[in-house]
Amino acid sequence: MVNPIIRTATEADDTELAELDGRTWSPLHAVMPRPERPYPPFFGERNRPEHILVAEAGGRLAGYIRLVAPTPLACNAHVRQIQGLVVDDAFRGRGVARALLRAACEEARRQGAVRLTLRVLGHNAPARALYASEGFTEEGVLPGEFFLEGAYVDDVLMGRSLTPSHLTPSHLTP
Structure with a gap:
């Protein structure tokens, strides 16, 4: 197990995140075609550093998780959605993904969310x-x-709910 440092991404992480995305592409989790070198910039209009939590271990990026509001609607503002979780192959099975998930839950709570969702390939x-x-x-x-x-x-x-079950409407309780 590693004990990664989790932090919000910065623009300076762009190239390393693009490389990580390219190296870890797999049909097990990706619906987009395999990226080709040179990899495009990681950050763009819809993918901002403030949406990304990165895990650092061994002096490099071990993984990242993307956490966003699923829609721009006020009636949906209580929800955050994970739209990407990537771990470098060298760090798989060492607790990095779990640390990123837990950090995403805390960050979603900090942002006022009471619910966290995601989509995963079957x-x-x-x-x-x-x-x-x-x-x-x-x-x-x-x-x-x-x-x-x-x-x-x-x-x-x-x-999953991000609040104690006694505070969550019954239809949102996992």
Whole structure:
């Protein structure tokens, strides 16, 4: 196990994050085509440093998690959504993803969220197990939502409460 330092990304992380994304691309979790070198900039109009928490270990970026509001609607402002969790292969199985998930929960709470959601590909059993172990429950499935490498793959919707259950409406309790 490593004890990564978790912090908000900065513009200076752009190249290292783009490289990490390129190195870790896999049909197990990616719906976009494999990126090619030179990798495009990581940050852009919809992907800002303030949306990204990075894990540092061994003097380099070990992974990141993207945490955003799922919509710009005021009626949805109580929810945050994880839209990407990546861990460098050298750090897999060493607690980095779990540390990032826990940090994302804390950051979502700090932002006033009471609920955290995500989408995960149905065939990504390791990620689904990790999310379940951190309190996420399956809330829906979009069967065959993606056609990846010759097969239809489900899109699994998962979520969890960020508040004690006695403070959460019953329909939001995991």
